[in-house]
Amino acid sequence: MTTSSILFEQWATVHQQRAEQALASALPAADTPPQRLHAAMRYAVLGGGKRVRALLSYAAAELVGAPASSADAAAVAVELIHAFSLVHDDMPCMDDDDLRRGKPSCHKQYGDATALLVGDALQALAFQCLAETAAAQALTQVQILAQATGSRGMCGGQDIDLQSTGQLLTRDALETMHQYKTGALIRAAALLGAYAADHTQEQHIQLLDQYSQNMGLAFQVVDDILDATADTQTLGKTAGKDALQEKSTYVSLLGIDEAKALVKTLYEQSLQSLAGFGPQADSLRGIARFICERPF
Template identity: 70%
Template sequence: MTASSFAFEPWANTHQQRIEQVLSGVLPTDELLPERLHSAMRYAVLGGGKRVRALLCYAAAKLVGTDIIAADTPAAAVELIHAFSLVHDDMPCMDNDDLRRGKPSCHKQFDDATALLVGDALQSLAFEQIAASQAPQALIQVQVLAQATGSRGMCGGQSIDLQSTGQHLSLAALETMHQYKTGALIRAATMLGAYSAASTDHALLMTLDQYSRNMGLAFQVVDDILDATADTQTLGKTAGKDQAQDKSTYVSLLGITEARTLVRKLHDDTMQLLSSYDQAADPLRGIASFICERSF
């Protein structure tokens, strides 16, 4: 069965607005002590980004039949973790980027010490929200998000990336790095949506796991293509940094044409994976097409 009449953009806009409101309510106000830290946290999280990870959480929740309210907390938590990673990633000791989402990076708008604390506080807040929700599968959600964030996930991938700068990785090594750095949090976002249900069918969990792995890889390949082909204004962050830092990417290893072929294959495989599901899978199909076809 295939999606024919589903309008992805209105669905995405509705859920992007929803998660923005949820995040605004979750974040401490900048009138609360310490005001500067809270102001920087809100600066780093609100008013920017495509919210792909939150959309994945909401879409997976829809497929498993969960009420959208149950997906709000895990969707917010994964966006808080993502924002924390961007704040730290932009700092001088990491990727050293002055621009994020079309505005000055957190450490440029405030200072390095504040940016460091912002990342720490956003990470803590993410887990606090899940724990406070007392959802039936809150403990599993905490475990999924913690593994995706730590040394076997996003932080581990960033560590490998830093060690690999200037080296020429094999395709297998590059994929392993990005399974950690980018793919782990995309997988977590999807599985958090699945675990927003009180219980979830094992076969469906396996489908969502494979879906998220495909999308994690596709997201990174497209990022590499855009870094090589788009400009800074379009990206909202500094373009061409991978080549400037002599990093191995899917473009440097495969070339633009073959990298695009890989993205198309991942998209086709994902559509086949979801082919037996009804309209409840339409948001997941829409996200897959958005990730694979985005040009910004």
């Protein structure tokens, strides 16, 4: 393992723990009424996941010279939105999956009605966390997260996905779907971190935008590869569901080898976006490596 890889692993561990603690503090205690809902919210959010989106917020804050403490609200908000999306995505009316992060999905543990409310409550809490910071650019953060979550972002991508099941999408249509479904929230995670600073240079935003769009697409391509090649235990969710549900993926469209080649291209393009930065972008480089080099 290279020195840069070791340093990134150390950085990631520290910031994953920081995000976990911040999430635990932001979520209502399980014994606070209504207890069942709050227990289910904590079940859905805590103790699992790689916290990639939180890491992106912290790394982007680093790039613009902001302390990690200023990015806590961004990291929490984006992870709450991500958890909300997973809870709803696993429900029978959506992807209908019994497993998430190696344990029963929220609706399997608490029932459909509670799971629906968990997603609603997590979404509301995400925006509350950003609004309560009273940071200089909090309004911009709220706007970015709202767009990334709604019909022109994650929810819109989910709808396209549902309407496209059983159809063979073109590559352009598939990319558009995933720019919404997966990429929008990854892009938002990076921009939220950058806007955690009191002032953010436009150059930083433009380059982070390029970087995060490449990373958002790369994340989805790797997910498609893993869904086709990894087992359920490794994934922490049911493997092979894309093929079973006849969904268009980068694997079904391009094949494994070409999909892997696309990941490599996206990785190189993401690094090029950071070429003008020095060590302050090392964490972003490490995240790119982590996303793109997950074992196939």
